[in-house]
Amino acid sequence: xxxxxxxxxxxxxxxxxxxxxxxxxxxxxxxxxxxxxxxxxxxxxxxxxxxxxxxxxxxxxxxxxxxxxxxxxxxxxxxxxxxxxxxxxxxxxxxxxxxxxxxxxxxxxxxxxxxxxxxxxxxxxxxxxxxxxxxxxxxxxxxxxxxxxxxxxxxxxxxxxxxxxxxxxxxxxxxxxxxxxxxxxxxxxxxxxxxxxxxxxxxxxxxxxxxxxxxxxxxxxxxxxxxxxxxxxxxxxxxxxxxxxxxxxxxxxxxxxxxxxxxxxxxxxxxxxxxxxxxxxxxxxxxxxxxxxxxxxxxxxxxxxxxxxxxxxxxxxxxxxxxxxxxxxxxxxxxxxxxxxxxxxxxxxxxxxxxxxxxxxxxxxxxxxxxxxxxxxxxxxxxxxxxxxxxxxxxxxxxxxxxxxxxxxxxxxxxxxxxxxxxxxxxxxxxxxxxxxxxxxxxxxxxxxxxxxxxxxx
Numbered sequence: 001x002x003x004x005x006x007x008x009x010x011x012x013x014x015x016x017x018x019x020x021x022x023x024x025x026x027x028x029x030x031x032x033x034x035x036x037x038x039x040x041x042x043x044x045x046x047x048x049x050x051x052x053x054x055x056x057x058x059x060x061x062x063x064x065x066x067x068x069x070x071x072x073x074x075x076x077x078x079x080x081x082x083x084x085x086x087x088x089x090x091x092x093x094x095x096x097x098x099x100x101x102x103x104x105x106x107x108x109x110x111x112x113x114x115x116x117x118x119x120x121x122x123x124x125x126x127x128x129x130x131x132x133x134x135x136x137x138x139x140x141x142x143x144x145x146x147x148x149x150x151x152x153x154x155x156x157x158x159x160x161x162x163x164x165x166x167x168x169x170x171x172x173x174x175x176x177x178x179x180x181x182x183x184x185x186x187x188x189x190x191x192x193x194x195x196x197x198x199x200x201x202x203x204x205x206x207x208x209x210x211x212x213x214x215x216x217x218x219x220x221x222x223x224x225x226x227x228x229x230x231x232x233x234x235x236x237x238x239x240x241x242x243x244x245x246x247x248x249x250x251x252x253x254x255x256x257x258x259x260x261x262x263x264x265x266x267x268x269x270x271x272x273x274x275x276x277x278x279x280x281x282x283x284x285x286x287x288x289x290x291x292x293x294x295x296x297x298x299x300x301x302x303x304x305x306x307x308x309x310x311x312x313x314x315x316x317x318x319x320x321x322x323x324x325x326x327x328x329x330x331x332x333x334x335x336x337x338x339x340x341x342x343x344x345x346x347x348x349x350x351x352x353x354x355x356x357x358x359x360x361x362x363x364x365x366x367x368x369x370x371x372x373x374x375x376x377x378x379x380x381x382x383x384x385x386x387x388x389x390x391x392x393x394x395x396x397x398x399x400x401x402x403x404x405x406x407x408x409x410x411x412x413x414x415x416x417x418x419x420x421x422x423x424x425x426x427x428x429x430x431x432x433x434x435x436x437x438x439x440x441x442x443x444x445x446x447x448x449x450x451x452x453x454x455x456x457x458x
Contacts, residue, residue, distance in 0.1 A: 062102025
């Protein structure tokens with residue numbers, strides 16, 4: 001039997017864009033520019049009180065994972081010497097005397113040993129020796145599982161659902177990725193930890209590799225030892241024998257007070273938590289959304305919220321799902337962005353769909369409006385009016401366009417009359433071009449078929 005546990009680190013998404021113990025920005029910048037004496041460990045510099053948003057995000061994560069939340073939080077110093085750690089210690093909630101944010105939780109059958117908050121070290125390039133302290137002090141959540149995962153496939157599916165859950169409370173910044181320490185051991189043999197694996201695919205590959213490596217070693221009679229290894233991209237390699245807690249010389253952080261978590265504060269956070277992805281998925285399918293659309297939309301809180309908003313405005317569940325998945329999401333993907341990068345409000349997205357359903361704008365115009373909303377919020381109705389984007393559904397005017405095209409496209413008309421009915425699409429396209437894309441497409445096709453039928457009967 002194989003035992004697999006994960007120590008998952010994610011970068012917390014905080015609206016104030018501040019580091020955990022100082023006011024330096026989290027925004028991307030030139031190396032070593034978003035720094036101060038605190039996050040670079042200058043002599044005499046002391047940490048500020050922790051970023052309140054970061055504390056609240058970690059509390060929300062612990063609650064979503066069903067953890068028992070401690071009523072006080074204690075920071076500690078975890079000592080080790082490494083170029084990415086300017087102070088010589090990391091401020092964390094793990095360790096010998098720790099009181100993590102949450103303990104004894106569970107998610108999809110996998111036990112959550114603890115959830116805690118800590119600061120990220122700097123970014124060190126071992127090949128060049130360069131260190132970028134911009135990353136030093138980023139707020140990190142660490143989620144430590146029990147060794148309840150059973151295979152690489154189990155790890156992949158569980159991690160994917162965990163990341164979806166964290167996205168529901170906008171807890172982690174997925175653009176910054178994931179860092180994970182992967183623990184694998186064959187039952188009855190010591191645990192092996194693979195440090196700093198930094199992608200979902202790599203985590204899965206590490207699990208596959210370590211299971212195979214350890215099984216082969218046991219077959220050959222090799223005595224496995226508790227050790228720390230690194231992932232090269234192809235295999236794991238020995239780094240050092242596994243540290244014990246005492247190796248880090250944990251001590252309570254003397255420059256930070258104990259943070260008390262009142263019942264009122266915790267209840268306030270709990271009251272703002274959304275439905276879980278599984279609850280949202282079940283509801284969507286109960287309301288008639290097909291399984292594929294429901295799975296995709298429920299995997300992202302932005303998509304799920306938009307679907308909820310559209311249905312609250314009276315759109316049928318499946319129609320709203322079609323729009324969210326095949327229009328909204330496609331436009332966002334075409335821009336190379338994530339749904340959370342969308343600048344337009346849900347109300348303006350609703351207006352786009354309403355104008356289209358009411359046949360006041362074409363599908364092409366609707367998609368162009370969504371593409372514009374990706375980058376900025378604006379009043380859709382005013383813009384459509386100012387730019388004269390309303391669909392032409394005046395039957396007399398559209399008929400004139402059709403007559404003009406049929407007169408110009410004699411060959412295509414003859415082909416249609418001889419039985420090549422696919423030509424209708426070409427003729428429809430010519431009418432749309434003549435109307436600058438504004439003619440009602442359904443009306444165009446109906447009029448063309450009617451006029452061509454009349455020609456056939458002459």
